[in-house]
Amino acid sequence: MDGKSLVSIVSFGLSKFGKLEGLYAREIFAEAAKEAFDRCPKLEPKKDIQALYVGHMGESYEHQGHTGATMADWIGLGHVPATRTEAACASSGAALRIAICAVRSGLSDVVMVGGVEKMTHRPTAEVTEYLAMASDYPFEQWNGMTFPGLYALMATAHMHQYGTTERQLAMIAVKNHYHGSLNPKAHMQKEITLQTALSSRPVAWPLKLYDCSLITDGASCLILTKPELARKFTDMPVDIVGSGQASDTIGLYERKSLTSLAAAKVAGKKAYEMAQVNPEEIDVAEVHDCFTIAELIAYEDLGFCMPGQGGSLIEKEETKLGGRIPVNTSGGLKAKGHPVGATGTGQAYEICLQLTGQADKRQVKDAEIGLTHNVGGSGATATVHVYRRG
Amino acid sequence: MRVAEQAPFTIEQFYKHISQGKLLGGRCTKCGKLHLPPRPLCDNCYSKDFKWTEIPARGRLVTYTVIHIAPAQFQSMAPYAMGIVQLADDLKIPGMIRGVALEQIRIGMELTMDYGTCAATQPWPQWPRYYFKPA
Numbered sequence: 001m002d003g004k005s006l007v008s009i010v011s012f013g014l015s016k017f018g019k020l021e022g023l024y025a026r027e028i029f030a031e032a033a034k035e036a037f038d039r040c041p042k043l044e045p046k047k048d049i050q051a052l053y054v055g056h057m058g059e060s061y062e063h064q065g066h067t068g069a070t071m072a073d074w075i076g077l078g079h080v081p082a083t084r085t086e087a088a089c090a091s092s093g094a095a096l097r098i099a100i101c102a103v104r105s106g107l108s109d110v111v112m113v114g115g116v117e118k119m120t121h122r123p124t125a126e127v128t129e130y131l132a133m134a135s136d137y138p139f140e141q142w143n144g145m146t147f148p149g150l151y152a153l154m155a156t157a158h159m160h161q162y163g164t165t166e167r168q169l170a171m172i173a174v175k176n177h178y179h180g181s182l183n184p185k186a187h188m189q190k191e192i193t194l195q196t197a198l199s200s201r202p203v204a205w206p207l208k209l210y211d212c213s214l215i216t217d218g219a220s221c222l223i224l225t226k227p228e229l230a231r232k233f234t235d236m237p238v239d240i241v242g243s244g245q246a247s248d249t250i251g252l253y254e255r256k257s258l259t260s261l262a263a264a265k266v267a268g269k270k271a272y273e274m275a276q277v278n279p280e281e282i283d284v285a286e287v288h289d290c291f292t293i294a295e296l297i298a299y300e301d302l303g304f305c306m307p308g309q310g311g312s313l314i315e316k317e318e319t320k321l322g323g324r325i326p327v328n329t330s331g332g333l334k335a336k337g338h339p340v341g342a343t344g345t346g347q348a349y350e351i352c353l354q355l356t357g358q359a360d361k362r363q364v365k366d367a368e369i370g371l372t373h374n375v376g377g378s379g380a381t382a383t384v385h386v387y388r389r390g
Numbered sequence: 391m392r393v394a395e396q397a398p399f400t401i402e403q404f405y406k407h408i409s410q411g412k413l414l415g416g417r418c419t420k421c422g423k424l425h426l427p428p429r430p431l432c433d434n435c436y437s438k439d440f441k442w443t444e445i446p447a448r449g450r451l452v453t454y455t456v457i458h459i460a461p462a463q464f465q466s467m468a469p470y471a472m473g474i475v476q477l478a479d480d481l482k483i484p485g486m487i488r489g490v491a492l493e494q495i496r497i498g499m500e501l502t503m504d505y506g507t508c509a510a511t512q513p514w515p516q517w518p519r520y521y522f523k524p525a
Contacts, residue, residue, distance in 0.1 A: 129461060138401045139427060143519055144457065144464045144486045145472050152455035153474060160453070160497050202469075205456035253474045253484040258453055 003276035005239035007103045008230035008390055009222050011040035012352045013114075017218035017337040018187040025062055025118040025219070026074040029054070032114060032219040032342075033075040040223060042233045043110075045077065049223070050108040052082040053099045055092025055115030056341040058130045062118055067341075071116065088134035089290060091115055092220065093344030093374030093383030097245045099224055109229060114221030115346070117339035127215050131340070134377035136251040148212055148291065150252050150378040152204035155293040157258040159206065162308035166206050169292040170197035171314045173210045173334055176289060179321060180331025182362040187216045187337030211292040216337025220346035230390060236356045237390030242275030244268060245383045252378045261379035264301040268373070268384045272303075275386035279303030282325060282386075283367040284354045286347035288375040289332040298373050299327070302384070321362055329354065329362045344374035344383065355389040399428040399440045405517035411505045413447040413520075415481065416440035426481045447503035448525055449477040456492055471495050475522055489523035500525035 013036030015028045037045055052072050059065035072082035087094035092115025099113035119127055132147045140150065158164045174194050180186035197210035223233075230237035244267035249255055255262065272278065279302060287302070289295035296310035304325050305313045313319055319327035330336045330350040333343060351370035353359040359367075370387040397403045399416040404427050407414045416428030420437035426445060431438060454473035457464070464470070471487040473495075487495060488504070501522040508518045 125462060128459070132461065138405075138515070138517070140484050141461070142515070142517065143472070143484060144460070144467070144470065145484060146457055146459065146461060148459070149455050149457050149472050153453045153472070156455060156497070157453040202456070202458045204458065205469075207455075251484070253482045258474065 003241055005227040005241055005388070005390070006243060007100050007224045007240050008227045008237040009240065009348070009352055010225055010230055010233040010237055011036045011043060011223040012349045013039065013221050014185055014346060014349045015219045016185050017216050017339065017346070019120040020118070020217040023118070023217065025056075025064070025116045026070055028118060028217060029071045029114065029116040029219040029221070030074050032221045036112070036221050036223055040233055043223065048110045049077060049080055049112050051102055051111040052077055052080055053095040053102070053111065053113045054082065054084050054341070055087070055095040055344055056084050057086060057088055057091050057117060058133070060130050061122060067116070071114070087381040088376035089288070089338070089340045090344055090374045090376030090381040090383055091341045092346070093372070094245065094376075094381065096222070096345055096348060096385060097243055097383055100240060100243050103224055103226055110223065110225045112221055112223050113345060114219060115341040115344055116219035117341040118217045119215050119339060120217050124215065139251055139253065146204060148204040148207050151291040151293050152207045153252060154258055154297065155206050155291075158293060158297065161259050162311070164296065164311040167194070167198065168311035168314055169206070169211055169296065170194055172289065172292040172295050173197045175314065175320050176328050176332040176334035179329050179362060180335025183331050183336060186331040186335050187214050188331070188335045207291055207293065213290045213333035213338040214335070216339045218337060218339035218342045218346065220342045220349050222345050222348055222352070238352045238355050239388045239390045240385055241388045242271035242273070242277065242386035244270030244274070245381070246270070248380050250377070250380045260297060260301055260307065261375065261382060263379050263382035264298065264373060264375060264384065267382045268302050271384040271386050275388070277369060277386055281369055282371045283369050284329060284351065284364045285325065285327050285371040285373065286330060286332070286350050287327055287373040288343070289328055289334050290338060290375070292334070294375065295327065295332065302371065302373060321364065326364050329359065329364060344372070347372040347374060348385065348387070351387050355387060397442070399430050401427055404428055408505055408520050409508055409518040413445045413503055414442050415445050417443040424479050424481065426477070426483060445481065446478055449475040449501060451487070451495070451497055451499045451501055452476045452482065453497060454487065454495055473522065475501055485520055485522045487522045
């Protein structure tokens with residue numbers, strides 16, 4: 001590819017993220033779909049949408065599998081082919097990748113892609129156990145590892161190798177809560193102080209409660225089409241110009257580096273090459289901050305700074321709104337929330353708002369090129385997408 | 391070792407060795423890559439021929455964490471330390487670190503493997519657990 005549009009996003013929708021009591025996943029997905037349908041009056045969903053891909057991680061939450069058909073049913077898409085993708089927390093990033101392939105193959109002109117997870121009705125201990133399934137069972141989980149524990153291992157290694165501090169990690173939480181306070185759909189819309197973050201109770205040292213993303217309910221979706229058909233549906237399309245996905249060992253312990261996610265670097269390189277875009281050209285990015293250390297490592301893996309310089313980047317406020325490269329203007333997984341299956345296309349939703357000038361109080365001025373980075377598990381899956389205002 | 395050499399190169403068999411107090415990996419007889427844990431297909435050359443190889447059960451701590459919020463079956467042990475240990479041949483393995491005060495754990499410290507007994511409290515899995523302690 002040569003920087004040309006792979007597909008165009010002609011509409012996008014996002015449910016409220018938060019503790020959505022009394023709602024079932026399919027009902028939350030319908031809320032996101034309704035927004036996308038209303039946003040694009042020229043689209044006739046039943047006639048135009050030819051396939052649906054839905055990211056969803058766990059059937060344990062609602063005792064409900066078979067998510068693709070369930071969602072198609074509840075958003076009135078009748079017999080449209082509908083498929084669920086699962087790649088842990090990157091489930092809808094992977095769905096997006098497949099949706100792009102579906103359009104590029106020529107088999108479908110218009111596809112809908114999204115994700116959903118309903119988590120908050122379960123006790124935290126159960127949710128923790130379901131989330132841990134994204135990591136290796138026979139060696140990591142069996143011997144006492146937890147999911148926050150895996151990212152804590154990366155944090156300790158990063159601190160040891162580069163001198164990164166718990167204070168710098170806390171700054172990421174403070175920044176994302178500030179961004180979340182500007183997002184009416186965020187789970188947490190309250191600013192926090194550095195002291196609150198630093199004095200919160202330990203979960204897996206060096207990670208504390210405020211280093212961890214939220215257990216959240218939510219859904220997100222996008223409607224994609226061939227670039228040449230985009231203007232038929234909207235005057236403000238957002239083009240996807242780069243797509244990368246990569247895998248790595250399921251066990252963190254088998255990786256060469258414990259301070260970087262190789263899959264994210266590979267996926268990022270692929271996406272940048274396809275888009276013919278350099279990291280310096282990214283105006284706004286949504287990265288996978290399931291833990292604060294994950295955002296810091298993402299800065300380095302995506303080339304926003306050199307390896308080991310992530311701590312300095314956050315200290316200089318370069319990734320805050322108004323900085324050189326605002327990251328997670330939505331509040332990120334940290335404050336907007338992390339309904340795992342919905343996260344990947346939820347990130348794309350924020351980039352669509354930004355590139356079409358609809359991000360309101362958190363608008364990045366003249367944003368033209370955006371990026372999303374969605375990671376599954378401790379980095380065994382990563383998807384990176386690059387977007388350009390159409 | 392004759393019986394072990396004929397045993398399948400599986401996770402199940404890895405834990406059978408652990409229950410006997412031995413750390414064994416599978417060395418590919420075609421390309422020579424040593425796999426820990428063992429696997430039935432060499433990810434380097436796709437050979438299915440391996441030889442059980444004993445690995446010195448000691449190494450150096452490369453990173454660690456202290457788990458405060460633990461899964462139900464480990465909650466009574468919390469807070470406890472988990473780490474990744476660098477063994478010989480560029481191999482690494484995760485595990486719990488015991489027998490040392492949490493505040494005295496340091497990256498780079500020498501650890502040896504310790505072996506637990508089989509868990510027979512559930513239908514599956516009934517693997518033993520292994521641990522690390524200061525050398």
